[in-house]
Each structure stands twice: as C-alpha cells, then as structure tokens.
Amino acid sequence: MPSVPTPHNAALEGQIAKTVLMPGDPLRAKYVADHFLEDVTCFNSVRNMLGFTGNYQGHPVSVMGGGMGIPSIGIYSYELFNFYDVDAIIRIGSAGGLAEGVALRDLVVGLGACTDSNYAAQFKLPGTYAPIADFGLLRRAVRKAEELGVPTRVGNVLSADSFYNADPTVNERWASMGVLAVEMESAGLYLNAAKAHKKALCLCTISDLPMTGESLSADERQTSFTQMMEVALSLALPEE
Known part of the structure; x- marks a missing residue:
C-alpha cells in the first residue's frame, strides 16, 4: 500500500x-453517518471533504464525499482504490432525468456512463472505452430495489463536464440515444475502478427533469434519498 495519509485524505491504514458510499456533498456523507451507521468515527476532514466509518447491521462501511465533477471524484476514488485498498465504491447522488418515461423519484442504476469528458485520454487506449458498472453490485442493487418496491431504471447515464451547457439542445440529443439521466461523476469513477481492477456502481435518484422543468421539493428529495440509501447500504453486507 502506498504511503498514507495522502494530500487529500487524513485516514490511516485500516x-x-x-466498501465506501460516495455522495458528492460532504454534508450528505455526514447525514448518512449520523442516520444510518453506528459506532461512527470521522477519518477525514481535509478540505472539509468529510469521511466516516461505522457499522451497518454489524458490518463496517465507510461514507465519504466525492465533490462535484469527474476531476474531483477522480482524485478521491483513485486514492481509495489505490492507496487505501478499498474494494468497492458506490456513488449515491441525484440526477436529472432525460429519457422518455424516466420520472421523478425513480432510482437510476448506471449500467454504463457516457461522457463528454476527456478523462479517459490519460490511459492512451487505441479507441473509445465504455465505462461500465460492476455487474455483481448492479444485480444486487436491482434485486434490493425490487424488494423495496422502488421504481428502478437500468441503463446509460451521462457524466457531463458542464452543468451549464452553452448548447441548449445537448440533453435532447443524449436522450435520443436512450440515455436515462445526466449527472457529473460516474464515468470517472468507473474508469478508475476498471484501471484498479476494483468495483464501482452509480445509484442516482431522479430529482429533476431538465427538459420539462419539474423537480422534487426538499422533503421529497429526502424521502427518495432514504430509499436509495437502503439499496446502497445493502451492498456493504455479505452477499446471501
């Protein structure tokens, strides 16, 4: 294991x-630790990117913020995979629904992650790489969501570099290819996992529909987030 702590993570070995759950917002990581985990310790507060480890149903799980965008999650997930020997990272966040039939509160499971980012260029591959989720994690997540009765869609998401895009037609063109939702991190996470031979999965609750202007209230987002957390936390438990 490379030397730890790192420039971005104060955690010591062990x-x-x-398994690490990774919301974008570090305060959401604290919410998860406070409301879902027991015997919690804070392992990181560098740059206020909070990270916690606790127990869920008697099993250890960590939760840490990953920031906004591929450059940010690229740093934190790289260090977790390569410096801290983390086996699996599950991104937990919100997304904007794009494809026809995707509704508010739906849980979108990112089978693959399209992107307009240049992040994969560093690997100097002789073609276009398709970043995908770990199938074992994906299968377990879908089964748990079905068990809980959570409306679930599985397919491509878009990891966009621009939140405010100068091209007003961009979402429509991604939707025309069946892309379910837009967010900003999953492709970078999937690429890092592939390179490190580790596991990753993106779970996103649809919080808004950019092409219609519909969105959830704060209370509605919290309810949907709790359902997503039940799915995500189940992935930290031993497979039955």
Whole structure:
C-alpha cells in the first residue's frame, strides 16, 4: 500500500472499510453517518471533504464525499482504490432525468456512463472505452430495489463536464440515444475502478427533469434519498 495519509485524505491504514458510499456533498456523507451507521468515527476532514466509518447491521462501511465533477471524484476514488485498498465504491447522488418515461423519484442504476469528458485520454487506449458498472453490485442493487418496491431504471447515464451547457439542445440529443439521466461523476469513477481492477456502481435518484422543468421539493428529495440509501447500504453486507 502506498504511503498514507495522502494530500487529500487524513485516514490511516485500516480506518476505511472495504466498501465506501460516495455522495458528492460532504454534508450528505455526514447525514448518512449520523442516520444510518453506528459506532461512527470521522477519518477525514481535509478540505472539509468529510469521511466516516461505522457499522451497518454489524458490518463496517465507510461514507465519504466525492465533490462535484469527474476531476474531483477522480482524485478521491483513485486514492481509495489505490492507496487505501478499498474494494468497492458506490456513488449515491441525484440526477436529472432525460429519457422518455424516466420520472421523478425513480432510482437510476448506471449500467454504463457516457461522457463528454476527456478523462479517459490519460490511459492512451487505441479507441473509445465504455465505462461500465460492476455487474455483481448492479444485480444486487436491482434485486434490493425490487424488494423495496422502488421504481428502478437500468441503463446509460451521462457524466457531463458542464452543468451549464452553452448548447441548449445537448440533453435532447443524449436522450435520443436512450440515455436515462445526466449527472457529473460516474464515468470517472468507473474508469478508475476498471484501471484498479476494483468495483464501482452509480445509484442516482431522479430529482429533476431538465427538459420539462419539474423537480422534487426538499422533503421529497429526502424521502427518495432514504430509499436509495437502503439499496446502497445493502451492498456493504455479505452477499446471501
């Protein structure tokens, strides 16, 4: 294991669990730790990117913010995979629904992650790489969501570099290819996992529909987030 702590993570060896849940917002990481985990310790507050380890149903799990965009999650997930020997990272966040039939509160499971980012260029591959989720994690997540009765869609998401895009037609063109939702991190996470031979999955609750202007209230977002957390946390438990 490379030397730890790192420039971005104050954790010592052994302080981070093998499975890490990663919301973008570090305060959302604190919410997860406070409301879902027991015997919690804070392992990181560098740059206020909070990270916690605790127990869920008797099993260790960590949760840490990953920031906004591929450059940010690229740093934090790289260090977790390569410096802290984390086996799996599950991104938990919100997304904007694009494809026809995707509705508010739906849970979108990112089978693949399209992107307009140049992040994959560093690997100097002789073609276009398709970043995808770990199938084992995906299968378990879908089964749990079905068990809980959570409306679930599985397919491509878009990891966009621009939140405010100068081209007003861009979402329509991605939707025309069946892309379910737009967010900003999953492709970078999937690429890092592939390079490190680790596991990753993106779970996103649809919080708004950019092409119609519909969106959830704060209370509605919280309810949907709780359902997504039940799915995500189940992935930290031993497979039955």
